[in-house]
């Protein structure tokens with residue numbers, strides 16, 4: 458049985474550290490924390506070390522901390538920090554742990570959050586370490602799916618776009634393996650899910666198929682998870698123009714989908730979802746961003762020993 | 770009576786014998802060990818073996834491998850045996866084994882890994898035995914022995 462004590466003081470580094478029951482426990486906590494307005498974290502300080510900018514993640518954590526009565530300190534760019542003066546990450550962490558009750562870290566190097574956690578005496582939350590992990594984003598994605606679909610088990614999830622470089626996609630496909638999901642992976646051939654990940658899915662007997670067109674595969678989709686295809690990935694600008702049009706979702710296409718389909722996107726979006734889709738009742742990507750606050754409230758609360766239960 | 774071909778390698782006065790190395794791993798092991806250039810070394814490759822079909826063998830005259838060097842050999846050829854010889858006598862014989870986790874010895878294969886920037890020794894978890902493969906505990910990249918770059 459998972460309990461609150463499993464989370465108190467814990468580091469949140471990689472989704473691989475969380476099993477099915479722990480994930481469900483976290484999502485349940487997010488349900489409770491969504492409406493939580495008591496200053497449970499009054500007097501608590503989160504120290505945000507953002508060695509590269511990420512406005513959304515930072516704002517989402519600041520909002521979560523603020524809504525629970527705590528506050529956030531920190532910097533938002535490596536250039537102005539001690540890193541520019543040649544200080545090691547280990548030293549920065551050892552200094553900052555004295556300033557906060559937990560550390561939020563975003564860093565371009567893979568594995569940096571785990572390293573920070575080794576040196577910190579307070580819990581560390583990974584807010585993105587290079588191409589490696591961004592676990593709270595994955596929790597938000599799962600939470601959104603459960604909220605929008607009213608269940609998490611046995612969903613058919615269609616991933617569309619850049620599946621090769623998309624960190625959010627990598628974490629999410631492996632995590633969905635805990636929930637008996639059926640995955641359809643739609644991407645240009647050179648932006649397929651990496652081979653090692655496909656092998657991992659096979660070994661774990663996760664049901665997945667690959668496709669190169671969106672339209673034929675969305676009829677029974679419960680979730681369509683769209684990601685941005687970046688121009689930088691293409692050597693040929695013409696190929697980019699073709700791909701950008703081929704891997705977008707519009708209202709005509711959505712007529713072929715189930716009425717209850719949830720459309721997710723980690724944002725920011727560019728062309729892959731045109732504004733006409735925004736009014737679709739199940740265009741969930743802005744709600745997804747908002748759920749981020751509830752999920753992060755739950756994480757902050759649990760790590761700092763507040764379960765958010767109704768104590769009345 | 771078996772008619773196994775015999776081979777002759779002269780006995781050591783003192784030094785180290787690595788026996789039961791995986792076939793064709795001896796030269797890799799020697800490259801990794803970087804022994805002093807004037808060391809006398811005898812190497813047998815693809816020798817007949819009772820345990821496995823073939824094995825390699827290394828005899829190093831006048832040099833006793835350190836624990837760290839032995840640990841590196843274990844990553845290339847787990848289950849090899851290491852004997853320390855003094856005055857023609859085996860004074861210590863150990864079976865090499867793969868650790869569950871280990872620090873240092875090799876570099877993480879991922880150029881974006883934090884360990885390269887922080888200059889902390891890597892931390893690895895052994896995932897496979899044949900071929901040996903590990904996972905970096907920081908960036909979680911898995912890679913096999915052929916990609917090991919020894920320190």
Ligand SMILES: [Zn+2]
Pocket residue numbers: 568877878879882883884905906907908909910
């Ligand atoms: Zn690494």
